[in-house]
Amino acid sequence: MMNDYSIKEFLSFKGKDDKQERRDLADTVFSWTLKDIFNRNLYKNKIQKIPKIFPSFEEYVTYFTIPLMEETRADMCSALEGFSHASYIEICRLDHAKDNSYKISVANPVKETNSRENYVPKEADIVILSKDKPKHISELSRNGWRYTVAIISKGGKDGAMSDNDAIIRVPHAFSFDLHLSTNRLNEPLFAVFLFNILTNNRIWKMLDFNSFGSSTIIQKGVMENKMLSASIVQSVPNKDFVNAFSRWNLNDSQMNAIIDCASAREQLASSLKLIWGPPGTGKTNTISMLLTLMLIKNCRTVTCAPTNTAVVEVASRLLRLVEDSSDLFQSDIVLFGNKDRMRIDGNLSKIFLEDRARRLLECFMPHTGIRYCISSMIDILNNCERHYELYINDLKRKDEERRVLELGDQLRRVSIMGDQCREVMEDDLFGEAIEMSREVMDDKCTQLVADDVGGGGELMSLSEYVKTRFDALAKDLKYFIEIFLDDFPRALISKKALGEMHDIQTLLHIMEDLLQHDSNADRMKMQLKIDVLSPPPITSIANLQDFITRKSFSFFHLVYARDLFLEKLELLSGQLSIPDKFDKHGIEEFVLQHVHSVLCTASSSFKLHGVDMKHRPLEVLVVDEAAQLKESESLIPLLLPGIKHVVLIGDEYQLPALVKSKGKETTDKHGKSLRNPIEAAAVVHIVKKLFKESVNLRQNLVVGVVSPYNAQVKLIQEKLGKTYDLHDGFKVKVRSIDGFQGGEEDIIIFSTVRSNSTGSIGFLSNINRTNVALTRAKHCLYIIGNATTLSKSDSVWQKIVFDAKNRSCLFKSEDDKDLQNAIIRAVIEQDELEDIINFDSLHISSPKPKGFNKSGSRGKKKN
Numbered sequence: 001m002m003n004d005y006s007i008k009e010f011l012s013f014k015g016k017d018d019k020q021e022r023r024d025l026a027d028t029v030f031s032w033t034l035k036d037i038f039n040r041n042l043y044k045n046k047i048q049k050i051p052k053i054f055p056s057f058e059e060y061v062t063y064f065t066i067p068l069m070e071e072t073r074a075d076m077c078s079a080l081e082g083f084s085h086a087s088y089i090e091i092c093r094l095d096h097a098k099d100n101s102y103k104i105s106v107a108n109p110v111k112e113t114n115s116r117e118n119y120v121p122k123e124a125d126i127v128i129l130s131k132d133k134p135k136h137i138s139e140l141s142r143n144g145w146r147y148t149v150a151i152i153s154k155g156g157k158d159g160a161m162s163d164n165d166a167i168i169r170v171p172h173a174f175s176f177d178l179h180l181s182t183n184r185l186n187e188p189l190f191a192v193f194l195f196n197i198l199t200n201n202r203i204w205k206m207l208d209f210n211s212f213g214s215s216t217i218i219q220k221g222v223m224e225n226k227m228l229s230a231s232i233v234q235s236v237p238n239k240d241f242v243n244a245f246s247r248w249n250l251n252d253s254q255m256n257a258i259i260d261c262a263s264a265r266e267q268l269a270s271s272l273k274l275i276w277g278p279p280g281t282g283k284t285n286t287i288s289m290l291l292t293l294m295l296i297k298n299c300r301t302v303t304c305a306p307t308n309t310a311v312v313e314v315a316s317r318l319l320r321l322v323e324d325s326s327d328l329f330q331s332d333i334v335l336f337g338n339k340d341r342m343r344i345d346g347n348l349s350k351i352f353l354e355d356r357a358r359r360l361l362e363c364f365m366p367h368t369g370i371r372y373c374i375s376s377m378i379d380i381l382n383n384c385e386r387h388y389e390l391y392i393n394d395l396k397r398k399d400e401e402r403r404v405l406e407l408g409d410q411l412r413r414v415s416i417m418g419d420q421c422r423e424v425m426e427d428d429l430f431g432e433a434i435e436m437s438r439e440v441m442d443d444k445c446t447q448l449v450a451d452d453v454g455g456g457g458e459l460m461s462l463s464e465y466v467k468t469r470f471d472a473l474a475k476d477l478k479y480f481i482e483i484f485l486d487d488f489p490r491a492l493i494s495k496k497a498l499g500e501m502h503d504i505q506t507l508l509h510i511m512e513d514l515l516q517h518d519s520n521a522d523r524m525k526m527q528l529k530i531d532v533l534s535p536p537p538i539t540s541i542a543n544l545q546d547f548i549t550r551k552s553f554s555f556f557h558l559v560y561a562r563d564l565f566l567e568k569l570e571l572l573s574g575q576l577s578i579p580d581k582f583d584k585h586g587i588e589e590f591v592l593q594h595v596h597s598v599l600c601t602a603s604s605s606f607k608l609h610g611v612d613m614k615h616r617p618l619e620v621l622v623v624d625e626a627a628q629l630k631e632s633e634s635l636i637p638l639l640l641p642g643i644k645h646v647v648l649i650g651d652e653y654q655l656p657a658l659v660k661s662k663g664k665e666t667t668d669k670h671g672k673s674l675r676n677p678i679e680a681a682a683v684v685h686i687v688k689k690l691f692k693e694s695v696n697l698r699q700n701l702v703v704g705v706v707s708p709y710n711a712q713v714k715l716i717q718e719k720l721g722k723t724y725d726l727h728d729g730f731k732v733k734v735r736s737i738d739g740f741q742g743g744e745e746d747i748i749i750f751s752t753v754r755s756n757s758t759g760s761i762g763f764l765s766n767i768n769r770t771n772v773a774l775t776r777a778k779h780c781l782y783i784i785g786n787a788t789t790l791s792k793s794d795s796v797w798q799k800i801v802f803d804a805k806n807r808s809c810l811f812k813s814e815d816d817k818d819l820q821n822a823i824i825r826a827v828i829e830q831d832e833l834e835d836i837i838n839f840d841s842l843h844i845s846s847p848k849p850k851g852f853n854k855s856g857s858r859g860k861k862k863n
Contacts, residue, residue, distance in 0.1 A: 028069055034140075037073060075197075078195075081137075089190065101169045102168050107164075119192075123154060125194075128194060148171075152167070250289065279651065288317035289321065291597055300617070303599045308338065311601055313744065315335045331488055332491075360581075361583075361584060365582065371576065373480055377477060378569050384462070388462050391465055395459065474508050478505065487591075500575065507564060510545070547560065589612075592613075593613055605640065624650070625741055628650070674712065679785070681823050682784050685822040690747060691724060702731045703749065708737050708762075709753050740776050747780045752764060752784065760789075761795065
């Protein structure tokens with residue numbers, strides 16, 4: 001077991017030349033024995049009360065070290081308690097990389113719904129390597145083979161490796177039986193997933209104060225106790241503020257909060273601001289409008305939240321505000337994180353870092369990107385006849401090569417036939433036949449080549465060739481210019497280059513129209529020559545369009561358009577500043593260095609510590625759902641270089657930070673999270689009805705299904721399947737309460753799960769959890785549950801049930817025959833026939849919504 005230290009001992013230890021111990025949290029995990037992991041008192045005497053003021057920043061961060069170790073131990077203990085239900089995958093191949101690291105190749109995941117053999121290795125996963133599939137924790141050391149704990153250093157999706165490959169690190173070398181030539185395992189070896197320590201490992205690294213500097217904000221708060229007041233300071237809005245506010249429908253509280261936060265940036269001193277408000281008071285809108293104002297002020301901000309849901313919600317609203325403004329650009333915003341967990345859709349793909357880097361990579365490539373496209377367009381317009389000659393010669397060459405190959409093939413066949421006929425033919429007759437065959441083949445080949453080149457249907461005329469080449473290059477040029485306008489940091493594009501791009505977009509359409517309506521090759525030769533005699537040149541698109549309009553057809557239409565188009569292309573080519581970045585990582589770093597607004601989770605902001613921003617550091621940190629963020633995790637964005645101003649947004653009545661230690665979640669007799677199949681059936685039925693109503697009214701609708709238990713979330717997801725995935729106007733999102741923190745949907749269906757005669761509702765009695773669950777709906781809220789259980793709970797749910805009855809919003813499930821049948825089918829599937837006998841216990845509430853208006857009214861359902 002790793003040695004434990006008090007705060008003073010740890011500070012003394014840090015002074016020694018022994019930093020390897022803290023370089024990676026996995027080293028601590030590796031040091032634990034099974035006894036250590038299951039010892040809930042392992043760090044009991046090591047954790048000290050955290051004071052309000054600290055003598056130094058070093059001591060402040062050190063106070064979080066042992067609690068973080070305890071939380072990691074608790075996570076691992078919880079994972080091992082559910083070892084028999086853990087996901088796993090078989091390791092097929094194992095190659096030694098370096099030291100105690102190995103490259104592994106795993107089998108394809110089993111796609112069956114009930115299979116646990118579906119684990120896909122991801123960075124920072126803690127796994128157990130075992131010769132047996134996970135059955136019981138006691139089997140880890142069976143037959144004398146000790147288990148080995150390992151960490152995934154890099155998963156297939158984290159780098160250039162395939163999805164089935166990964167790099168693992170183990171605490172020490174271990175023995176395994178390999179085939180010498182293929183490195184394939186001769187005996188079974190499984191990787192059993194326990195839990196992921198990516199966030200904890202990032203926090204661990206931030207607590208290493210020798211690697212990261214201090215923060216002025218933290219120094220004022222935890223060392224000097226001089227935090228700025230969280231009260232609103234009235235400020236006189238400047239011109240930029242007034243122009244922005246005129247476009248937004250803000251109440252006084254929102255306006256004052258935004259003015260206060262924005263004004264603080266104008267001061268030299270660092271500042272900390274707090275925006276507080278209960279659910280439904282517009283905190284998320286306030287954040288998005290504050291960020292919009294920061295964009296107007298060209299201020300570099302980073303916006304974080306503890307969950308992907310909250311970050312995506314802010315990003316979506318900010319993007320909508322930017323798209324509605326003619327003065328702001330989406331290229332100044334970037335969102336990054338786990339694409340799958342964020343569920344990035346088509347619209348958010350516009351600002352998602354990974355997608356933006358992919359598009360810019362296409363644009364930057366030297367032999368296929370925008371520079372190549374511009375130079376190729378200039379070349380074809382200046383030298384169309386030379387290119388046409390090269391085209392003909394290339395066609396001849398390729399055709400001759402093809403004919404020679406065909407002739408050789410036919411000669412080989414003739415030779416074979418000759419060998420077969422040699423026995424029955426005279427030698428002189430045989431030679432004569434061969435010679436005649438060759439002459440015929442030569443004549444045929446020559447004629448075929450002449451036919452193709454001389455008008456056999458494959459050869460394009462000059463005008464056709466120019467149009468074809470122009471259309472292909474124009475398509476690429478349009479695409480690359482759009483990428484530049486939408487994805488390239490706007491601060492790096494000069495106003496002149498921006499103007500040239502817009503002019504080129506217009507001229508491309510003009511040129512396409514002119515080339516389309518002129519098929520005379522001789523005239524095109526003259527029009528595309530540089531030295532054509534013409535009237536005084538046209539120097540603007542407006543003059544060109546006026547000339548084309550006045551002259552219904554003129555020899556000089558294409559001449560003028562081509563000259564102006566070439567001029568604009570030459571100017572843009574000289575003004576483009578494209579970085580020498582030809583890999584995804586380099587382009588991502590380039591984008592992060594220059595965009596104005598960065599959005600990510602607090603944990604993911606660790607990526608920004610590796611980006612050089614000395615030329616223009618981030619200034620303002622905005623933290624949404626701050627009450628849900630652990631203080632130690634908040635260090636990740638707070639310690640970003642350059643941060644001078646911090647804005648915290650939250651509500652202390654929502655979910656607090658989740659820290660696992662001695663307590664554990666309520667489970668059923670099988671050790672699984674609770675679920676209620678009858679409520680799941682009710683949810684599926686209601687979603688089905690909402691879908692039909694949405695289709696009939698031709699109105700887009702997003703339905704959120706929320707439950708406090710992960711098992712219920714999974715059950716509902718299984719029941720819904722992919723039924724609504726292909727319907728663009730109707731979406732269903734099923735998540736836990738924690739997963740919905742910070743998000744809102746049109747309609748929310750809340751499945752409470754608990755159903756018993758004692759009124760026990762577990763952690764559903766927590767007012768913070770209830771607060772989050774009941775405030776996610778924009779227009780309509782359904783609550784599905786056992787009214788008797790909820791009313792006996794001696795919690796806020798008594799008042800909720802009472803209120804539903806008073807407003808006539810409490811209904812029995814049997815009032816809806818279709819719903820009643822759906823529930824009966826669910827009962828039969830679960831073989832719980834006693835529930836049919838006691839059917840009066842099943843209730844449903846809430847009037848059925850007749851259409852989805854935006855009045856803001858809420859309905860409630862309880863069963």
